[in-house]
Amino acid sequence: MEKSTPFKIGVDIDDVLFPTADMIIEYYRQTYGVVVSQENFYSRDPAVWGVADYETAITRVSTFLHSEDFRHHAPIDGAVEGITALREAGAYLVPITGRDDTQRAATRESLDVFFQDMFDEDPIFTNYFNVVKCTKTKGDVCHELGVDYQIDDHVGHINSLAKYAIKGVLFGNYAWGRAQKTEGIVLPASHWLDVPEVILRHRKGIHGE
Numbered sequence: 001m002e003k004s005t006p007f008k009i010g011v012d013i014d015d016v017l018f019p020t021a022d023m024i025i026e027y028y029r030q031t032y033g034v035v036v037s038q039e040n041f042y043s044r045d046p047a048v049w050g051v052a053d054y055e056t057a058i059t060r061v062s063t064f065l066h067s068e069d070f071r072h073h074a075p076i077d078g079a080v081e082g083i084t085a086l087r088e089a090g091a092y093l094v095p096i097t098g099r100d101d102t103q104r105a106a107t108r109e110s111l112d113v114f115f116q117d118m119f120d121e122d123p124i125f126t127n128y129f130n131v132v133k134c135t136k137t138k139g140d141v142c143h144e145l146g147v148d149y150q151i152d153d154h155v156g157h158i159n160s161l162a163k164y165a166i167k168g169v170l171f172g173n174y175a176w177g178r179a180q181k182t183e184g185i186v187l188p189a190s191h192w193l194d195v196p197e198v199i200l201r202h203r204k205g206i207h208g209e
């Protein structure tokens with residue numbers, strides 16, 4: 001692919017670079033014998049998670065998120081190739097995740113194992129799932145960093161880009177990605193194979209390159 005004007009892309013980690021929800025769902029099924037569907041993955045109803053209170057479910061999931069199995073799980077199909085293609089096209093790439101600060105070391109390790117030297121900056125942690133939530137949205141963070149496109153599976157994050165006119169690449173074909181209406185400039189890409197093409201085609205339309 002040809003090099004072009006520099007442009008910055010934020011890349012979400014969970015369910016974009018790594019199949020986090022599917023890993024958690026599988027771990028939860030194997031460990032606790034409870035089947036949580038993709039539709040219910042973001043549910044805070046304790047019954048969905050087979051527990052008396054939602055905090056117990058969070059603790060269970062958190063144990064897995066700090067395990068070696070989680071850190072060393074392979075990326076989503078095509079993610080390495082997609083990131084490589086974007087780099088070759090001249091993109092400046094930054095991982096921007098809703099993960100919290102307690103996951104810094106584990107996240108760096110996963111990225112080092114599978115995406116070594118492929119990102120231009122260390123990951124940004126927006127602490128979205130923290131009990132004491134970060135008050136900034138992903139849109140706020142992307143705006144501060146001068147991001148042109150954010151690749152994300154979460155419609156809430158995609159919609160937070162709208163007020164800054166940052167382009168959202170809605171990744172994947174997840175139940176939660178279809179459940180909510182999108183706002184702003186949204187480019188759907190159901191597979192990593194489509195991601196570079198979707199972004200580069202959009203840029204071509206803007207810059208006429």
Ligand SMILES: [Mg+2]
Nearest residue numbers: 012014015153
């Ligand atoms: Mg995500």
